Amino acid sequence: MTTVAAECNVARSADSLAPATPVTPRLVPARIGRPGRVQTVHVPCPAWCVLDHLDERQVAVEDISHRGAPDHAQVSTMTDDFYSAFEVYTQVYSDPANEDPRMRVAAIVVTDGSRDAYQTPDMADETADELIAFAMRLKEAAGIARLANQTAA
Numbered sequence: 001m002t003t004v005a006a007e008c009n010v011a012r013s014a015d016s017l018a019p020a021t022p023v024t025p026r027l028v029p030a031r032i033g034r035p036g037r038v039q040t041v042h043v044p045c046p047a048w049c050v051l052d053h054l055d056e057r058q059v060a061v062e063d064i065s066h067r068g069a070p071d072h073a074q075v076s077t078m079t080d081d082f083y084s085a086f087e088v089y090t091q092v093y094s095d096p097a098n099e100d101p102r103m104r105v106a107a108i109v110v111t112d113g114s115r116d117a118y119q120t121p122d123m124a125d126e127t128a129d130e131l132i133a134f135a136m137r138l139k140e141a142a143g144i145a146r147l148a149n150q151t152a153a
Contacts, residue, residue: 023047023048024047025045025047026044026045027042027043027044028045028053029042029053029054030043030045030053030054030056030058030061030064031054031055031057031058032057032058032059032060032061032064033057033059034059040054043064045066046066046106048068048069048092048106049066049067049068050067050068050069051066061097062096062097064096064097065093065094065095065096066092066093066094066095067091067093068091068093069091070089070090071089071090071091072089072090073088074086074087086112087113088112089109089110090108090111091108091109092106092107092108092109093106093108093109093118094106094107102118106121107119107120107121108120108123108124110124110127
């Protein structure tokens, strides 16, 4: 019996999913302060962060957060050629000065644009496994509909 991950050619081992991006932070310039009193400081920034902290001015150093490259998936509908029915987005996120220690470490944000789910890496792996299984069932449903349409034609 093959697993859903094997059918999708997806590795299951966390060790085999080593990040392509280095995880060591680097020092980057950041603009801090209120208009008219802005200064440039250097702050540690994870290598996965895609924000330009010079363009994303913050009032204080503790206001700086980090975001990875965003990704998304759209669900189209045959009843509207211009808009998707809904979308889901994800990216790595951390807020090093957050009062909640869970938000200080790298997490994965999954959102539909109206509500954010902050997930640990283990939670994101579990969600990904559930989505892979769902995708396989969706492909099966597409095959059934395709066959039904061929039979009806």
